[in-house]
């Protein structure tokens with residue numbers, strides 16, 4: 001319906017006296033308003049009842065599902081008066097869109113510290129919404145706003161006009177997927193490729209992918225490439241935009257950004273339709289990135305952005321430049337393959353006592369046996385420098401770690417252990433996830449055992465309990481516990497005087513990593529293992 005003939009919005013709606021306009025969207029306007037009796041100040045979302053997209057009608061049913069969650073606005077009242085439908089919700093502050101533009105965006109990107117805070121908070125908001133069975137489906141800068149007063153460092157999600165329950169309240173089941181192409185719901189800039197370009201049914205993964213694109217947009221000078229020509233005005237222009245979005249590879253979108261952003265985007269795209277995302281892991285990843293870059297570990301969104309507390313260390317950050325396999329990375333992949341020597345029956349045992357080979361090693365060997373029947377994983381790696389593509393056989397991370405674990409139990413001296421530690425580092429670095437999986441812990445167990453006393457049985461540092469059990473049973477340490485301990489280990493490993501001392505360090509590393517939410521190896525963690533490999537050579 002056309003709005004030009006709408007009657008003017010009255011000064012009073014229900015018990016609310018309308019004040020200044022806060023913003024307007026496609027379906028209506030938002031006003032600051034005050035309760036005539038209590039004086040309470042709210043944001044009043046006003047829409048014409050005949051509007052073709054009367055989102056208030058949906059929102060009033062969704063708000064109650066979200067009440068009480070951090071960063072979820074409260075719905076105080078709602079009603080219809082004459083032709084006006086209104087919702088009275090918490091009055092909040094500026095949107096990220098406003099703040100970003102104030103600072104010069106998109107010409108000027110946002111600082112990494114702020115984007116990490118945004119990432120931690122937005123992922124947590126999505127976790128909260130999803131836990132209550134609701135998808136947002138319209139994640140964008142204009143729908144992410146800061147709170148007021150004591151909540152001015154908290155981000156809120158607003159605009160649930162496109163939101164939907166993805167858990168059927170009757171059956172308690174996830175909504176079904178569909179092969180049929182559906183009309184697009186969301187926004188041009190950040191809606192996921194599956195939803196926007198392929199017409200798929202939105203699910204939790206798509207909220208997260210939209211968030212990932214939003215983070216990348218904020219960090220990219222001039223923003224995501226498909227946003228640069230403005231909102232498409234014709235169907236043809238919209239088709240061009242969708243094409244551009246569909247073709248943009250994560251490695252191109254994230255060139256020059258810290259690896260976490262590309263990894264997060266890839267992770268979102270790897271989720272299956274009904275899969276539950278690992279929110280905690282990614283909140284922890286962005287927290288660690290923030291700490292590593294000198295911005296501290298808080299997720300509070302401080303505006304204007306403060307300067308980093310310390311400059312980033314000289315070691316270059318791990319940015320990803322996939323698409324091009326660097327010659328040394330390719331060499332390490334191929335070396336890794338040729339080093340996978342399974343026939344070690346004649347190796348003399350010096351450090352280890354074969355009778356006491358621990359559970360982790362037995363497990364690793366069992367995994368190796370299973371591998372003989374496993375299919376090879378072929379991954380295509382294209383090179384944009386040459387405009388060609390090469391096929392490379394990559395051994396999956398788990399398999400390579402299992403082989404390293406088995407070899408660790410057979411190591412005959414410190415030099416052999418040192419080279420195994422270096423191979424372990426290679427595996428962890430060339431993989432898109434730096435999370436220490438149970439295979440990684442098994443390697444640490446084997447290494448610890450060799451360093452400490454191979455004749456004593458050592459309880460594994462991490463068991464392979466199902467993740468749900470682990471989450472129930474464990475109270476995670478705050479990230480600074482792990483970060484502080486690993487930084488100390490990195491400093492101290494260079495002066496370790498014996499294998500026993502190094503064993504204790506490996507054990508401590510395993511313990512703090514197992515107790516942290518993300519179980520990722522940080523930059524300091526990598527430096528610790530590098531130091532350990534050096535020290536093992538020095539103490540031969």
Ligand SMILES: Nc1ncnc2c1ncn2[C@@H]1O[C@H](COP(=O)(O)OP(=O)(O)OP(=O)(O)O)[C@@H](O)[C@H]1O
Nearest residue numbers: 022023025026027028030043090091092095142159
């Ligand atoms: N609770 C609030 N407190 C303060 N400002 C708000 C609040 N809700 C919305 N706004 C402002 O109004 C703008 C539009 O709000 P909202 O997105 O909810 O409306 P909409 O009509 O659904 O918009 P669109 O059609 O663009 O999706 C927001 O970007 C924000 O700047």
